Amino acid sequence: MTDTPVTTASAAGSGANLTRLFERVALILVWLLLIGGFGAAMPTSFLNWGNFAILFASYAPAALLALAIIVPLTAGDYDLSVGATLTLSSCVIGVLNVWQGLPIGLAIALALLAGAAVGLVNAFFIIYVRIPSLVVTLGTTSLITGIVQWMTNSSTIGGIDNGLVMAVVGGRFLGVPYAFYYAIVAAILMSYVFDFTPLGRRLLFVGRGREVARLNGIAVDRVRLGALLTSGVLAAAAGVLYAGVLGSADPYSGLNFLLPAFAAAFLGATTILPGRFNPWGAIVAVYFLATGITGLTMLGIPLWVTNVFNGGALILAVTISQLTRGREASDIG
């Protein structure tokens, strides 16, 4: 990829360039500061590769979820149902593989299909019935959560096929379990689509100006449907990863990923390519939040701080981006 993405900061003077550059890497710098801070407080327990390897792997489902969210967000639609879809997917694997004895490969395929179905249902009500996406996906969240409780009898299903567990956390590369690299592969694919295909550019125009997109010959409805379908499938993939990380299917804890994933999507839009939802920004943001939460937990700070941290980060991310970019329009807000 020798071509530079067109979004590179423009040559409006070296001062402005430096500010732009700083904005692009600010979150990474803050992340490093955070690591330095926790490292100074806990030199041995925090600052060791093993700790980070676990952090990278255990937040891989959240990273995939953040990637799932930014697809419809770029096209101008919210998908709040990704958290529930993650849970649905991991429980479909649990029920089919453990209780029904289906082979793990087939169970995974059906789990991904379930994610696609959620995406289609969302798309139907959002695009064809024209209900705001926030309302539809809030509704499907509750709907899916109920279905999950019904099919699992509200119990955790242990004993998922070892093949999946091994594929997700069994092997390591540079000391980091494979789970992390699945998220990285997804980010690479997504940044290819976003920056180096016409589809990515069309997605952006659909999100920023539906009428502009339509009058330029873009099939707006199809693009939006595709985005919602993608977020459903990606969220289901996050669920597969989650089932592999845990080795079991938990009908409740999946929803806890929703807020950090959303916070990461918005926080990620303040970095790398500021003003746009972008995959690498989302990945950096997920692990920034993960580092904060892990560090705080290791310092013995009570559990409620996690929620405060995630929620605070979401609001702060949007605030910072509004303040620094002024009235300039962006994906955020």
Add this chain to the structure above:
Amino acid sequence: MTTPENPAARPAPPVLRLDRIAKTFGGARALKGVSFEVAPGEVHGLLGKNGSGKSTLVKILAGFHAPDPGGVMEFNGEPVSLPLKPGDFRRLGMSFVHQNLGLVPSLTVLENLRLSDLTAIGRGVINWSAERRAAREALARFDVPLDPDRRIDRLSAVDRALLAIVRAFEEVRVAREATGRPGLVLLDEPTPFLPREGVEKLFTLVRGIAAHGSSVVFISHDIDEVMTITDRATVLRDGDVAGSLVTREATHEQMVEMIVGRKLARATPVRAAHAAHARPRVRLDGVASRTMRPTSLTVGEGEIVGLTGLIGSGYEELPYLAFGARAVTGGTLALDGGAAIALAELSPRRAIDLDLALLPGDRQGASGVDSLPIVDNMFLPDLGRFFTGGLLRNGRMKREARDLGAAFEVRPNDPLLKLSALSGGNAQKVLIARWMNRRPRLLLLDEPTQGVDVGTRQHIFAALRQATAGGMSVLCASSDAEQLADICDRVLIFARGAVCGELVGDQISKESIAEACYASLDRAAASSPVNGTPS
């Protein structure tokens, strides 16, 4: 008419008196010193073509614009200090009904009627039964039988207009009860989208308001309506008062002359196209929509055809219909003698594939995305061309965008800047470059130079001429007669959703277009329904 028998003999001062009100925008004098009076209980017409200064005057009264120093305004004989602040008009006892009516579609009649009142008073608890009673009384006073609990979006266009006027009068009435003086309702082009019988109802309402002792200023382009409803009329032309008339004593011709500025040649030649450009490029047959009556026209190769008419005549819809961008009820499109394509099956995508191009009038909402880079805006319909070897060639896009920007003199010519970084004129150059670069067979334009500076305008015209010399055809919808006179080989005049006149070659001038627009009203009324092709 319901005016007191002899308004001139009454000692009461005029409700509104304006003396030498002027307004300069930059170097342009939109109003050169306008003076006129509105007597109590009078319905006063305010006429003038586009750009005559009508809307500037309204905006000064509404407090949107500050007039140049030196003008005098009196309300009921008392001097009013200028400039007015927004909202001052309410305190004085003036109220406006603008063309968009200012109603909230998702709320009820009652909520809309009492909305301004509630916000003005700001009391804690709303007594809904009392409000409902007051609303019923207000509606009954003018014999407008609307259900207070009906939502605005369920009302007909006529009922909405009536409601907006009743509301305006209610505001005036409240102010009158406080001051004991007559009020003034200004109706700014309330009729162009109303059916004939709706206009009658509206007139009855206006007469009712005048009978209650308030005055009405009726702003319109429609001479017949002004003749019907007003007691006197003032005509603005090029920012000046061209004259005042007592309606009863005036003729239709006198009014038109006053508006246009010279004697109207009644027999405006209307004939079929004898364009120098022989080869027809585009043939539109029976194009119809909810507002457009079946209309047929052809555009020759390299020809620029202008579409114009008065507000509400529907000319501005045609470019969108021909591009498959809005719903049609019928009609076909044929290019270069090819097979006819049903417009109902045409989509913008397909139109682009047929080498059609549309530059919408709403630049920010429909044409380009301000928050995205120039290069992406420029090549939005061409992305496929830059996708080779599995990669979108961002570098090549940037280089081509810089070349294209240079050719169209975009300043600053940095393709990576956001579109919002450019002035309106330069942004329009980017968007017109997008389409011209594709060498379309037919370029459809809607108000291509609205909000664009003079220099850019000349540049866009030059680019159009160059492209038409190469065979491109253009359909340009515009309300700007001067612009059409500058660029068009032929101008079609619309009235009531159909073509009713045509100007060709030397016949085209700023004045002849304005004349034809006004003349169109008679013809449309006389020979209604008008068929598409002029005979």
